[in-house]
Amino acid sequence: MILVDEAFKPTKNEIAMAREMAKYPNKWIAIVTKRGREKIVASGDRITDAIAEAEKLGIKNPAFRKVPAHLFVQNGDTSVDFSPQIKMSERDALFYRGNFEIEREPTEELRKLANRYKEKYG
């Protein structure tokens, strides 16, 4: 029996990759896998920019991902889901955007709403 927590536990490589991804907030990135390790090889504001940059570098069949605006990486508790690693077309990449775990802090707007709600309704 595999516990759910175990199934989601990230590997060291995934944590390292999450840290790398956090450097590209809100960008499309192109990823290649070499010897079991993922590497970001190109990026861009739009997926077409990332594709163009990857092609310019002569990189064949990278996987494309959209990095969310807020990507929090925590030691020991990160659960970034990179599976399944799919070689995606642009259309598929758009469908799978955000297909990894992200830890979010409440937005400023939501915090304001929550504070007002608690003041008013206890």
Add this chain to the structure above:
Amino acid sequence: MTRTLKIESLTATHRTEEFRCNEPQLDGYLHRHALRHTKEGWGRTFVLVDEDRLVGYYTSCASSIDRSSIPRSTPTFPTSAILLAKLAVDANFQRQGFAGELLMHSLDQTYQISKRTGVHAIHVDALNEGARNLYVKLGFQELLDDPMHLFMYVRDVAKLF
């Protein structure tokens, strides 16, 4: 004059027939179905009342999200969730922040439920682009297969309470 606003479960004493938010689907649901659904357990409706005027309402129910639709799903079964099925504010009370108060009440309820049984996310179908943008601004994320269908992890909701 101090208003006496309160949010409470819908009962037959609430004057739902006067409610108009100018979305026929949402008006019709409150006028014709909400009380019955609450009684029969299909969905629970909460109303925001100002004295005896009905300012707004929301309806929620237990639900699940298909594992292929949510970024972090369980390995073999759907993700447990609360569906925020309806949320509306009467036209006379719109743009005064009441929708936010109803939303916060639903998030609070979801958080309270999650302390008693497993609930991983709250999700909502945005009625239009304006509503979708508002939910996104508040931190909801699009499901993978439908940009008008948004969710928030309960563990993120818990940070508010």
